[in-house]
Amino acid sequence: MEDMFNRLPNPLISHILSFLPTKEAASTSVLSKRWRLLFASVTNLDFEGDEDSPTFVGFVDRVLALGGNAKLNRFSLNFSDYPDPDTLTSWILNVLRRGVSELELTVSDYPLPPEIFVSKTLSKLKLEGGDGLSVGNDVGKVFLPKLKTLDMDCVGFEEGGAGFAKLLSGCPVLEELVLMNIGWEHWKSCSVSVKTLRRLKFFCEDNDENPKSVSFDAPRLEYLEYSDNIAKKYPKVKFRSLVEAHVSLRLTEDQSADAGSSDDDYYLESDDDEEKEMVGNATNFFKGICNVKILYLSAKTLEVLAFCCEATPVFNNLIQLTVESDEEVGWDSLPGLLKNCPNLETLVFKGFVHKRTKGCGNMCHCKPLKNPCCLSSSTVxxxxxxxxxxxxxxxxxxxxxxxxxxxxxxxxxxxxxxxxxxxxxxxxxxxxxxxxxxxxxxxxxxxxxxxxxxxxxxxxxxxxxxxxxxxxxxxxxxxxxxx
Structure with a gap:
């Protein structure tokens, strides 16, 4: 078997080594001079170290030196107790000079070098910081002409939303964007405007604050995951090509308390046709996603639809709807939603227990019906x-x-x-x-x-x-x- 493997051409062996963990691939370099040269041409490098690995820095230095100027496909670094910033920066500049296509960094307390944001070869950039990973004010020009995937988790922008907008403006072919753990205490507002974007995952921390303003302008977007407290306003929500959306919007504690008070007053004192008092306004957002074909709504989103939407938009293209149920949240918004889904074919419930309210009586057995049941005209x-x-x-x-x-x-x-x-x-x-x-x-x-x-x-x-x-x-x- 060893002889058969040795008879394989060098490019094929190097390709195989690229799929091994870097430490294992590096161990083959001691076999012979040929294997040392083969490892030097490995195109994927993945490093993971911590404070218990004192030789880690030396190991990375040796591997990068061995590769010389050979082109790299991927460089991944996950270091819980990273070396000094100058060392880390030297590694990043090394792989950028070698034309790396995929760069993945998981580090903390590190200002990213501006050279990352003018790379002509990067097609995927993944940045994750437990604390303090940031895009500094020294990042002037941003131009990433080949970047198709941008994935950021706990990344700070010293210029807040302005720095983020500048980053997106320099990505002319971006197709996938992942934003995790955005802290609104630093941003306040956000605008995702990318004409080429096809997939967007947008997750914000639940810190009981409402972002001031959130806008989306992605006319080619096909897939959306959006989890956040509702924004105070949605100036623009443009999703003309949306196929599938997972929405988990939620009220802050104060808004939820106001909604609960409004809910009690409504059911005790008002008629069925009287409008409820709104505690926020997500109307523009739901209007912006009304072309979607497959929709997933969290239980909290049902609450948002009930108390933060002027009117439920018509979802003419919707054929599959999935809703989560929670015993603390009523189905008040479901009758209007189902009524406005004229082509719905599949309805999925994750959980079936919900808060019993007068508002959901139009589609469930909780209360006697005064009006015809919305289910009677259902297309499901x-x-x-x-x-x-x-x-x-x-x-x-x-x-x-x-x-x-x-x-x-x-x-x-x-x-x-x-x-x-x-x-x-x-x-x-x-x-x-x-x-x-x-x-x-x-x-x-x-x-x-x-x-x-x-x-x-x-x-x-x-x-x-x-x-x-x-x-x-x-x-x-x-x-x-x-x-």
């Missing part, structure tokens, strides 16, 4: 429900499932997934649903699934069971819904 064909370990003793989840079956006229498939191994609840729920006398849809296929048991039937019909785990495709929707 597939309903999927993810349940926790056990159904509550009060039977709320069970009664809600029955309510959906009795009201949804176009339902073709109901799938209930228990996120557990075999449990009597699977049999019990199947049996009870079989006994429903009135079902809105003439024939609805029912599946009740756990990790090792699948029960299926057509309502009304006899029950069939499978003791083996359901086919993998039955889990696809579940895995996608919870990620």
């Amino acid at each position: 064909k597939v309903l999927k429900i993810i349940l926790s370990v056990h159904i509550d003793d009060d039977g709320m989840e069970e009664e809600q499932i029955k309510h959906f079956l009795e009201k949804m006229p176009r339902l073709e498939q109901l799938v209930v997934y228990f996120d557990i191994s075999y449990d009597p609840s699977v049999f019990e729920l199947s049996k009870k649903l079989q006994s429903i006398s009135t079902i809105a849809s003439p024939k609805c296929n029912l599946q009740v699934i756990s990790q090792n048991l699948s029960l299926s039937s057509t309502l009304p019909s006899t029950l069939t069971k499978k003791w083996s785990a359901p086919p993998k495709e039955e889990y696809t929707w579940f895995l996608k819904a919870v990620t």
